[in-house]
Amino acid sequence: MASSDADHAVWLRGIEKRFPGVIACAGADLRVRPGTIHALLGENGAGKTTLVNVLAGVYRPDAGEVWVNGRRRQFNSPADAIAAGVGMVYQEFRLVPTLTVAENIVLGSAPRLLREAEIEDRVAELSAAYGMAADPGRPVWHLSMGERQRVEILKALWRDASVLVMDEPTAVLTPGEAAELGATLRAMADDGRSIVYISHKLDEVVAFCDEATVLRLGKTVATVDDLETVDRAALAELMVGSSEGGYVDRPPPVEAGGEALVLEGVSALSDRGLPALSDISLAVRSGEIVGIAGVSGNGQKELAETIAGLRSPVGGRVELNQQDITRIPPGARYRLGLAYVPEDRLGVGLAPKMSVVDNSVVRSYRSQRRGLMLVMARCLRFCQGLVERFGVRVGRLNDAVAGLSGGNLQRLLLGRELAEQPSVLVAAQPTRGLDVQGVAAIQSHLVAQRADGVGVLLISEDLDELLALSDRLLVMYEGRVVAELDPDAATRGEVGAAMAGQASA
Known part of the structure; x- marks a missing residue:
């Protein structure tokens, strides 16, 4: 030395x-x-x-x-x-x-x-x-x-x-x-x-x-x-930084539909009771991907949880397809067309000790039951369909989901959320920690949802991913939306400045 x-x-x-x-x-x-x-x-x-x-x-x-x-x-x-x-x-x-x-x-x-x-x-x-x-x-x-x-x-x-x-x-x-x-x-x-x-x-x-x-x-x-x-x-x-590997190409712009998700003046507190979101207003239209950029810890997690119904706002209004869902619980939001992929895939998104099949039907169990009882044959067919459609590599469907790799966990989680054809998808850090193949697979599904008319809110810490996939890019700083940028025209320096609070909405 x-x-x-x-x-x-x-x-x-x-x-x-x-x-x-x-x-x-x-x-x-x-x-x-x-x-x-x-x-x-x-x-x-x-x-x-x-x-x-x-x-x-x-x-x-x-x-x-x-x-x-x-x-x-x-x-x-x-x-x-x-x-x-x-x-x-x-x-x-x-x-x-x-x-x-x-x-x-x-x-x-x-x-x-x-x-x-x-x-x-x-x-x-x-x-x-x-x-x-x-x-x-x-x-x-x-x-x-x-x-x-x-x-x-x-x-x-x-x-x-x-x-x-x-x-x-x-x-x-x-x-x-x-x-x-x-x-x-x-x-x-x-x-x-x-x-x-x-x-x-x-x-x-x-x-x-x-x-x-x-x-x-x-x-x-x-x-x-x-x-x-x-x-x-x-x-x-x-x-x-600049991430390694390529990204799925975003198709040419299309005429987006009406506003599928709207937030008006939404404010929320953190887990410690401190201000986390301050007067957030934004809209996601059908058939577009709206990216959320920002240095981690500037309210992105709280934004996703507030939209999903896991965190109650202290002010403002959340609308899904012109319906006020501000006080509606998470399960009801899903049935109204809101899909949610949380950043904590093996904690919030999936139950690690439960089986692959149990995790796959936890959102749509009502269609897998007869009376009040789940029909296991239906559950297995449903799960097998998800596994095949989304390329999830599993051993036995009854094995604990904790044994899957990160990429397969994310494919299963995304597949479960998309199973009933939502109108809005909120995806928080959907490709974090995945290899190049896993990243490409998840991004392909996001782009496919856009093509099918779904409004996608993509929250990511990968700036290259946001610039490649987003139709519009919003930047958060200290719990506020401080800038809206065109991903095709914005430079990395401009986005970086906004992420550091050196821009105004």
């Missing part, structure tokens, strides 16, 4: 990590200098979380090297990483609500003979050193989300972490709390600590961080040594 490499607080070299059917990291690199805040960027599925979990000792890499503070490490557990000076602050806090701030901070690490008053005094000193107000004797369940995050940071500092990993740290914070966090992290960096900062919020990345590494498809594709030299649009374009 060269002396210059020894100067790095973190050096993850050629990290590979595979899971069944998925390559999460494919030779990723990350170098973080002492005393810096280093952004780790990339779309969902790029490998960020897997990479930092290798650094935190949660996963052991299949290949590659982990260096921390100039020493090569082999972590067998998170305890090994903590002992080496790595602290992890997860997006989901890991605190015991009934214990006090001080008790949570020292849990599992306080000397046996240290008295409670001494612990509280030392915690108070630590919080004051970095400007993080925290009452050591207060129960955690009394705290706001911002205060709880301070406790998580103090836990890492109590264990003398020299490297702190922050996973989407401002997702639960108000703007004021986010600014306070930025000041705290800067003070820690000035004190010689190194911070790995994972975020989709490019404004914060540019404001808080010194350097950045960009991952795509499990690989490091760019390193920015000085964030003062780039803007948000350039970072957004680096994140989405």
Whole structure:
């Protein structure tokens, strides 16, 4: 190892990590200098979380090297990483609500003979050193989300972490709390600590961080040594990049039909009760594909769930074929002609422990029953028809669906949603994680639905896919539609600028 490499607080070299059917990291690199805040960027599925979990000792890499503070490490557990000076602050806090701030901070690490008053005094000193107000004797369940995050940071500092990993740290914070966090992290960096900062919020990345590494498809594709030299649009374009492989050709424009799906002034909250959608208005006509572009985390997931009926809006109106469906449950929306392919195919879309046949009929079971009882022969015929029509490679139809590859899961899910000829299809990240053949198959079905007069809302983090397939392209930023572009005329730079909030609708 060269002396210059020894100067790095973190050096993850050629990290590979595979899971069944998925390559999460494919030779990723990350170098973080002492005393810096280093952004780790990339779309969902790029490998960020897997990479930092290798650094935190949660996963052991299949290949590659982990260096921390100039020493090569082999972590067998998170305890090994903590002992080496790595602290992890997860997006989901890991605190015991009934214990006090001080008790949570020292849990599992306080000397046996240290008295409670001494612990509280030392915690108070630590919080004051970095400007993080925290009452050591207060129960955690009394705290706001911002205060709880301070406790998580103090836990890492109590264990003398020299490297702190922050996973989407401002997702639960108000703007004021986010600014306070930025000041705290800067003070820690000035004190010689190194911070790995994972975020989709490019404004914060540019404001808080010194350097950045960009991952795509499990690989490091760019390193920015000085964030003062780039803007948000350039970072957004680096994140989405240019995908490998070709795309299905979109047929020439046709005369689209009437408005099949309409949103008027729709607003919705995130899972944490924070604003996620703000006054969204859009329309999808029959026989067109409307693409939704944006850096992940700008409301795309909430938009799809609100249309599908999985998330209740706090304002506005959703119409399907001129019928108000704002308060109609998901099953009724499907029967009215709305098909939905969620981004979480094996969690929201399909039930992993259920069989292929059970998953295939869960939407259309009414037509597979006699009286109140399902007729298994009908279910099997229906499932076999889907498998053949959509090219799903399966063993036995009664096997658990979790055993299928990603591409076959997506084919089954799409086939099930299209089985009863919908008028509108909402497809969220339908080709994410698929190989070239799988991507082409799914895109062919989307284009075929367009030709059959279906209105398609395509939400994707693959900019090339959106430019190739969309008739119109909408860009979301911070829960709003900020631009509408012509995919045939727009440049990647224009789309990138809009994704970074540098455009207006």
